[in-house]
Amino acid sequence: xxxxxxxxxxxxxxxxxxxxxxxxxxxxxxxxxxxxxxxxxxxxxxxxxxxxxxxxxxxxxxxxxxxxxxxxxxxxxxxxxxxxxxxxxxxxxxxxxxxxxxxxxxxxxxxxxxxxxxxxxxxxxxxxxxxxxxxxxxxxxxxxxxxxxxxxxxxxxxxxxxxxxxxxxxxxxx
Numbered sequence: 230x231x232x233x234x235x236x237x238x239x240x241x242x243x244x245x246x247x248x249x250x251x252x253x254x255x256x257x258x259x260x261x262x263x264x265x266x267x268x269x270x271x272x273x274x275x276x277x278x279x280x281x282x283x284x285x286x287x288x289x290x291x292x293x294x295x296x297x298x299x300x301x302x303x304x305x306x307x308x309x310x311x312x313x314x315x316x317x318x319x320x321x322x323x324x325x326x327x328x329x330x331x332x333x334x335x336x337x338x339x340x341x342x343x344x345x346x347x348x349x350x351x352x353x354x355x356x357x358x359x360x361x362x363x364x365x366x367x368x369x370x371x372x373x374x375x376x377x378x379x380x381x382x383x384x385x386x387x388x389x390x391x392x393x394x395x396x397x398x399x400x401x402x403x
Contacts, residue, residue, distance in 0.1 A: 323388065
């Protein structure tokens with residue numbers, strides 16, 4: 230189910246969905262209005278049924294930037310908006326799709342790595358302290374959410390392992 234930033238989330242819609250595609254429009258980002266999206270996301274994180282159902286099943290994407298040659302992590306208003314949103318709602322590690330590039334892209338936006346381009350390829354150099362701060366904040370959100378709903382610790386461990394595999398994949402060996 231695709232949910233745009235101007236669309237209400239209802240229990241009926243959520244009951245019929247397996248995955249949520251949350252479209253964050255350029256207009257919303259440029260206006261800096263995180264409240265509407267936060268309220269939609271709180272619908273998910275404030276209800277045990279949705280916490281369990283949408284574990285790893287939310288795709289966040291930013292529409293309106295297809296013609297922009299920059300990576301999203303290079304767009305100041307996307308960075309500012311995302312930091313505000315995911316500070317208010319620190320549950321990315323629970324809800325975001327953990328396979329593919331959704332979560333790495335969001336971490337890039339939140340941590341503003343140096344972007345390197347060479348022969349049409351793009352690489353990212355992460356600031357270790359910034360990445361560490363964001364990863365800890367998101368793990369804290371994950372742990373709080375799981376404690377609030379008394380979810381099985383084995384479930385938290387499984388998510389933590391998935392996140393660690395993703396971090397190992399995107400970060401160079403030091």
